[in-house]
Amino acid sequence: xxxxxxxxxxxxxxxxxxxxxxxxxxxxxxxxxxxxxxxxxxxxxxxxxxxxxxxxxxxxxxxxxxxxxxxxxxxxxxxxxxxxxxxxxxxxxxxxxxxxxxxxxxxxxxxxxxxxxxxxxxxxxxxxxxxxxxxxxxxxxxxxxxxxxxxxxxxxxxxxxxxxxxxxxxxxxxxxxxxxxxxxxxxxxxxxxxxxxxxxxxxxxxxxxxxxxxxxxxxxxxxxxxxxxxxxxxxxxxxxxxxxxxxxxxxxxxxxxxxxxxxxxxxxxxxxxxxxxxxxxxxxxxxxxxxxxxxxxxxxxxxxxxxxxxxxxxxx
Numbered sequence: 239x240x241x242x243x244x245x246x247x248x249x250x251x252x253x254x255x256x257x258x259x260x261x262x263x264x265x266x267x268x269x270x271x272x273x274x275x276x277x278x279x280x281x282x283x284x285x286x287x288x289x290x291x292x293x294x295x296x297x298x299x300x301x302x303x304x305x306x307x308x309x310x311x312x313x314x315x316x317x318x319x320x321x322x323x324x325x326x327x328x329x330x331x332x333x334x335x336x337x338x339x340x341x342x343x344x345x346x347x348x349x350x351x352x353x354x355x356x357x358x359x360x361x362x363x364x365x366x367x368x369x370x371x372x373x374x375x376x377x378x379x380x381x382x383x384x385x386x387x388x389x390x391x392x393x394x395x396x397x398x399x400x401x402x403x404x405x406x407x408x409x410x411x412x413x414x415x416x417x418x419x420x421x422x423x424x425x426x427x428x429x430x431x432x433x434x435x436x437x438x439x440x441x442x443x444x445x446x447x448x449x450x451x452x453x454x455x456x457x458x459x460x461x462x463x464x465x466x467x468x469x470x471x472x473x474x475x476x477x478x479x480x481x482x483x484x485x486x487x488x489x490x491x492x493x494x495x496x497x498x499x500x501x502x503x504x505x506x507x508x509x510x511x512x513x514x515x516x517x518x519x520x521x522x523x524x525x526x527x528x529x530x531x532x533x534x535x536x537x538x539x540x541x542x543x544x545x546x547x548x549x550x551x552x553x554x
Contacts, residue, residue, distance in 0.1 A: 239347060239348060240346065240348070241349075242270065242348070243333055243334075243336070243338055243349070243350045244269055244350070245269060245336075245351070245353065245550065246262060246267055246268070246352065246353050246354070246355065246546055247269065247270050247272065247349055247351035247354050247355070248270070248271040248272070248354075248355045249323050249342070249354060249356055250272075250273060250279065250356070250357030250358040250489075250522075250524075251272070251273030251277040251279065251319070252273075252303075252357060252359050252522065252535065253281060253302075253303075253306060253522070253536045254521040254522030254523075254538050254539040255271055255279070255357035255521075255539060256271075256309070256317075256536075256539070257306075257535065257536035257538075257539030257540055258521060258539030259271045259543075260309065260310060260540075261539065261544065262543045262546065263310075263314075263315055265543065265544075265547040267547060267550065270318060270351075271310075271316075272317075272321040272344075273317060273318070273320070273321065274320065274321065274322040276319050277307040277310075278302075278303025278306065278307060279359055280359055281532055282303050284298070284375060284384060284385070287532065288387050288388075289531070289533070290302060290533060291533065299375075322345065323342050323343070323349075323492055324344060324345065324492070325342075325492060326340055326492050326496060327340070327341045327343075329350075331350050337352070338350035338351060338352050339352055339517050340517065342354070352517065353517040353518070353519070353550070354493075354517065354519070355519045355520070355542050356490070356513075356518065356524055357521050358489035358524050359488075359489050359522055359524055360486050360489060360504075360523040360524055361486070362380040362482060362484075362486055363482075363485035363486065365397065365482060365484060367451060367452055367453065368451070369452050369455070372456070373453050373455055373459050376458045377478060377479050377480065378479070378480050379479060379480070380482055381481070382396070382407075382409050382481050383406070383409065383531065384531070385479070385481075386406075386410050386481075387413055389413065389478045390413045392415055392478040392479070393414065393475075393478060394410055394477055394481065395418040395419070395475060395477050395480045396410065396418070397420045397450060397480060397481070397482045397484060398421065399422075399426040399428065400426075400428055400483065401429060403428070403483035404419070404428035405428075406481055406483060407419050407436060407442060408432070408439065410481070411442060414441070416441055416442075416443065417442050417443075418442075418475060418477065419444045419445065420445045420448050420450060420464060421446060421448065422448065423447065426444075445466075448464050448465065448467065449465055449467060450463070450480070451472065453480070459477070459480065461476040462475050462480055486530075487502075488502065488505065488523070488525075490504065490505050491503075493505070493518065493520075496513075496518060497513040497514050497515045497518055497520070498513065500526055504525060505524055505526065507520050507521075507525045507526065509541075510544075511525070511538055519542040519546060521535065521542045522539070525538070
């Protein structure tokens, strides 16, 4: 089995990991960055991004990911793609006069690292209904802040009834012609003020006790088939977009045994991205944070990089 040793291992080459890599490179630390798929993270699947500073015209998620990746490569940063870290163990491994605290095991190789930045992101829960897989990024979205402006003056729907779903539905009323909230229960789970605002907003129609049965369309979303769970009646909504808010799962499985997480599994950090375990930092969507956007992930990466450098200085 191949073995490598590095001062720092960045796990995840999405916007956060790539941002961290740029700042770590400038600090002069020896580091590696690995990504289980191709560099860029989840934004590769985003059709258009309108709110990343510096791009006056719309840029696709794929193109933005490519620019971030190319920026790293211009600094001679090697991104090790298709390397999946399967487990992380705390060890005391000494080699060449250096001490390495973490053993990160992949399929056929091991990386020993003195510190780690976890930048593995999160994944949205999906409805798992007919037509969904083929329409991801073609009318099915998980971020109204990212994609809402693409559907200005159109009819859209939000699936879910929690705080995030209702907040995003209210946000969409600033852009869309009409917003449906599709919720499987007969009352919302969002806190009272949000519920009141949604019910009073003339652009919002709440479909109670309802679930999405099927997404309609081939090249793009053309509508959804909705079923009432009480009387089994079915109807089709001819809408341009659906925003799903049925849950978000952090990709924190490989490190949950080492660091503190909240009840949902998101990694708890302080303001400089330190976790409860010395030498482990977490950035972006995998950590507890009030906002999950490309720009905040990149900022997290910059902060973590600066304080990883301080961590090593403190270690002597």
